[in-house]
Amino acid sequence: MNARPIPTRTQMFWRGTTRACPPCGRRRLTRRWLVMPEHCPQCGFKFERAPGHNVGAIGVSTVVTFGLLIITAVVGVAVTFPDVPFLPIAAISVAVAIIVPIAIHPTAKLFWIALDLTLDPLRPDEAPGLGIERREDLEDHR
Numbered sequence: 001m002n003a004r005p006i007p008t009r010t011q012m013f014w015r016g017t018t019r020a021c022p023p024c025g026r027r028r029l030t031r032r033w034l035v036m037p038e039h040c041p042q043c044g045f046k047f048e049r050a051p052g053h054n055v056g057a058i059g060v061s062t063v064v065t066f067g068l069l070i071i072t073a074v075v076g077v078a079v080t081f082p083d084v085p086f087l088p089i090a091a092i093s094v095a096v097a098i099i100v101p102i103a104i105h106p107t108a109k110l111f112w113i114a115l116d117l118t119l120d121p122l123r124p125d126e127a128p129g130l131g132i133e134r135r136e137d138l139e140d141h142r
């Protein structure tokens with residue numbers, strides 16, 4: 001018997017990209033900006049699915065930050081060409097490199113979990129609050 005509706009992969013991906021718990025959809029998961037609980041308080045899903053799982057979130061954060069650094073440099077040079085002011089562009093780039101990873105930390109982490117769940121589907125025992133008892137229950141909802 002299922003206590004809650006079983007989410008599809010698409011639902012879990014959407015929830016993760018919008019900073020909700022992928023299996024149950026609970027929002028406001030972070031108590032403080034940089035600190036996430038180990039488990040979802042609603043469904044019990046463990047956010048670090050395996051040791052070292054959070055490295056993927058750092059990868060997401062790095063890709064976004066470097067993308068914004070490239071955009072900052074290209075726009076800075078394009079707007080000011082031919083008299084490119086190196087120091088202001090460098091200062092803005094340093095600010096981007098410091099602020100962006102902190103600003104997107106919870107989003108990057110939940111996005112990574114959502115992406116991981118599309119590649120390595122939820123197992124019945126991972127979210128006890130959903131009441132999923134058999135793998136077949138999940139396979140019917142993909």
Ligand SMILES: [Zn+2]
Binds near residue numbers: 024025
């Ligand atoms: Zn949850």
